Amino acid sequence: MNLNVSQSMLILLCWVLLSSGVVIFFTVRSSRWQRQLRLIPGLKAIEEAVGRSTELGKPMVFTTGWGGDIQRPTTLAALNLLKFIAAKAAAYGTRIIFPTHDPVIAETAREILKVAYAEQGHSDLFRDSDVVFVSPSQFGYAAGVDGIVARSQPGALFLLGTFEGEALILAETGNMSGALQIAGTDSTIQLAFFIVACDYTLIGEELYTASAYLSDDKRIKASMLAQDTLRLLMLILLLVLPVAALLGLNWHRILLP
Amino acid sequence: MTARIAAAVAFLAGLFMAAQYFVKTDFTNLVYRSILDYYQIIFAVTMLIGGVSLIKHHSARITIRREGMIYSAITVAGVIFMIVAAAVSGTGVDSPYQWAFNNLQAPMQATMFSLLAFFVASAAYRGFRIRSRPAFVLALTAIIVLVGRSAFGDMISDRLPELAGWVFNNPSSAAKRGILIGVGLGSVATALRVILGIERSYM
Numbered sequence: 001m002n003l004n005v006s007q008s009m010l011i012l013l014c015w016v017l018l019s020s021g022v023v024i025f026f027t028v029r030s031s032r033w034q035r036q037l038r039l040i041p042g043l044k045a046i047e048e049a050v051g052r053s054t055e056l057g058k059p060m061v062f063t064t065g066w067g068g069d070i071q072r073p074t075t076l077a078a079l080n081l082l083k084f085i086a087a088k089a090a091a092y093g094t095r096i097i098f099p100t101h102d103p104v105i106a107e108t109a110r111e112i113l114k115v116a117y118a119e120q121g122h123s124d125l126f127r128d129s130d131v132v133f134v135s136p137s138q139f140g141y142a143a144g145v146d147g148i149v150a151r152s153q154p155g156a157l158f159l160l161g162t163f164e165g166e167a168l169i170l171a172e173t174g175n176m177s178g179a180l181q182i183a184g185t186d187s188t189i190q191l192a193f194f195i196v197a198c199d200y201t202l203i204g205e206e207l208y209t210a211s212a213y214l215s216d217d218k219r220i221k222a223s224m225l226a227q228d229t230l231r232l233l234m235l236i237l238l239l240v241l242p243v244a245a246l247l248g249l250n251w252h253r254i255l256l257p
Numbered sequence: 258m259t260a261r262i263a264a265a266v267a268f269l270a271g272l273f274m275a276a277q278y279f280v281k282t283d284f285t286n287l288v289y290r291s292i293l294d295y296y297q298i299i300f301a302v303t304m305l306i307g308g309v310s311l312i313k314h315h316s317a318r319i320t321i322r323r324e325g326m327i328y329s330a331i332t333v334a335g336v337i338f339m340i341v342a343a344a345v346s347g348t349g350v351d352s353p354y355q356w357a358f359n360n361l362q363a364p365m366q367a368t369m370f371s372l373l374a375f376f377v378a379s380a381a382y383r384g385f386r387i388r389s390r391p392a393f394v395l396a397l398t399a400i401i402v403l404v405g406r407s408a409f410g411d412m413i414s415d416r417l418p419e420l421a422g423w424v425f426n427n428p429s430s431a432a433k434r435g436i437l438i439g440v441g442l443g444s445v446a447t448a449l450r451v452i453l454g455i456e457r458s459y460m
Contacts, residue, residue, distance in 0.1 A: 013279050019442070023449045073444040076451060083458035103307030104300055112458060129314050133307030137362070139369035151325065165373065172376040186440040188433045196384030204436040208443030211456060219455045223446045230442045 012257040023226040030222035037221070042182050042200035043213045046081075049180045050088045053155025059095035059130075060085070061154040061179070063145055063170070064161030066138045067187065070104045073208065074186045078160040079108060080211040085158065086116030093125055094155075099132040099148050101141040106133040142166035146173045159183040159198065160207060163190045171197035184210070264454035271452030312336060398424055 053060045062082055068075040082098070089096050098109045110131040117126040134144030146169065149157060157174035159167070159181065167183075167190035174181045175197050183194035184202025194201045202210065205227065212224045237255065244251045270292070277285040315329035323329075342354040349355065385396040404410050405421025450456035 009279055016275070016445075019445045020449055023446050024453070027449075027453065027455065073447040076456075077443070077447050080456055080458045103303035106307055106310070107303050128310075129317065131310075132314060133311055137366060139366040140362070143365070143369050147328070165370065168376045168380060169369065169372055172380060186436075186443075188436050191436070193380060196380045205439035205443035208440075208447050211450075211458070217455065220450060223450055223455070227439075227442045227446050230445075231439065234438055234442075 008257040011255070015257070019230055022229055023223050026222040026226035026229070027219045030218040037213060037224070040202065040206055040209075040213060042184065042202045042206065043210055045180070045182055045200045046085060046214070047088065049156035049158075049182060050085065050092060050094060052180055053089075054092040054094045056155045058155035059097050059152050060089060060156040060158065061097045061099070061145070061149055061152065061174075062158040062160070063099050064105060064109075065159065065163035065185065066101045066141050066166050067164045068162030069102050070108060072162055074162045075105060077208045077210065078184075079105075079112060081158075081160055081207075081214070082109060083112050083116060084211070084214040086113050087120060090117040090120035090122045090125065093122060095125070095127070095130060097130045097132065097148060097152060097154070099134045099141075099145045101134060101136050101138075103133050106131050138164065138166055142169045145170055149173050149177050149179070153177050154179045156180045156182070159185075159194065160202070161185065163187055163194075168193040168197060174198070260457065264457065268452055268454060271448065275452075308336065 049060065062085065064075050064078045070076075082096075086096055096113060098106075098113065100106045100109065110128070113131065114123075114126050117123055132144070132148065134141050134148075142165075145166075149170070150173065154174075154177065157170075157177070157179040159170055159174070160183065163170075163185050164187065167185070167187070171181060171183060171194055181198035182200045182202070183198040184207040185191060185194065186204055186207065188204075191201065191203060209224050209227070212220045215221070241252045241255070273285075273288065274292070277289045312333055315332045318329040319326050319333070339354060339357060342352065342357065346352045346354070381399075385392075385399060387393045387396050401417070402421045402424055404413065405417040405419075405424075410417040410421060447456070
C-alpha cells in the first residue's frame, strides 16, 4: 500500500485528530456539565419572529443562500435551525416558504418541513409547493426569492447559510417588505451587509452553535464547550508562536501545516 | 430502524471521506470517485424533481388564474423553450439555446446584479447614521477607507491611502481572521455531530 502523506499533511492530520478528539471527549462526558450559555439575541428573536408572523397571519421565508450546497457545514447548520423553526411554526400553524437554488437542499428541506409539521400534528398545513426550487443561477435565484418576498410580504425572513453577491439584494428587499429579518453566514464579506440590513445577525460560528442553544440535547451543548476549548488553544498559540518566533524558536514550522 | 441505518451510512461515509483526504491509495481514490459519481447521479435526479416541481408550481398558478400568472407563464415557456432548444439543436455557439442564454439570461442577470449598487447606497445610508460613539467610529473608518482607496485619496494627502491600507490590512483582517477561526472550529464540530449521529435533522 502506497501511503503518500507529506509532513504538512501529517501536521494537518494531527490537528484534525486533536480537534475531533476534543469534540468527542466533551460529547461523551456531556452529562457531567451544567453550563449556562451566553444569550445570542438573533436566536432569542426566533420565537419573536414566529410569533410576529403568526399574529400578522403572514408566512415566513427561509433560504440558505446561493453559495452553499448540501455538503457545506453552513448549509447543514442552517437546516438544523430550519428544523427548530419549522417545529415552532407548525405548533402555531404558520406557513414557511423555502426557496432554494439547489435541488438536493430542496428535497432535504421538504423532508425536514414534512416531518416537523407531522410531529406537531399539523400534517395538513404542510404544502409541497412551499419548498420552491427557484434556479441554480445566482441572480435568477436572487430574482426568484425577491419575487417571493415581495408577493408574500412575510412576517419574518430567515437568511441563514452561505451567501454571496445576492446577500444584500435579498436583505434589502426583506427590509423594504417590513419583515423581521434574522441572518447568519460564514462569509465575512456578506456579514457587513447583513449587519446593516437585517434586524439580527448571527456572526460566523454563532450559526453553527444555534442548534446547541435551541436543542435540549446535552451532547450538542457539550460540543459547544469543545469549540470554546479549541478556541482557547488557538488563542494561546496566537500569543505564544509570535513570541517564540521573536526569540528565534521556529515552533510555527512544526505546529502549522 | 431506517434512521439507524441512515445514521450508520452517514457515519461510515463521513469517516471514509475524512480518511481518504489523508490516505491516498488506489482503493480510496476509486471509492472516492465512485461516491462523487453517485452524488452527481443524486444531483441529476433531484434536479429533475426540482424542474418538475417548478413546472407544477407555476402551472398550478396559471390554472387557477392567480394574480401574476403571466410571470408563471413566462417561466414555464422559458423552461420548455430551453429544454426543447437544447434537445433539438444542441448547445453550440450558434444554437438557439446559446442565443437565448447570451441575449436573454445574461442581460437579466446583469440587471439583477446592477441593483446591488442602489441597495449598497441605501444600506450604507442606514449603516452610517451616527447615533452612537461606535457608529461614529464606523462612519469615520468607512470615510477613510472609501476616500483613501479612491483617486481623491492621493489628491488630499499621501498618507490617506496608507491609512486606508492600514485599516484594511490590520483591524479589518484581524476581525476577519477571528471570525474565520470560529467558522473553522464550528465546521469541525458540526461535521462531527453529523458523522456521530448526534445531529440528525437532515434525516
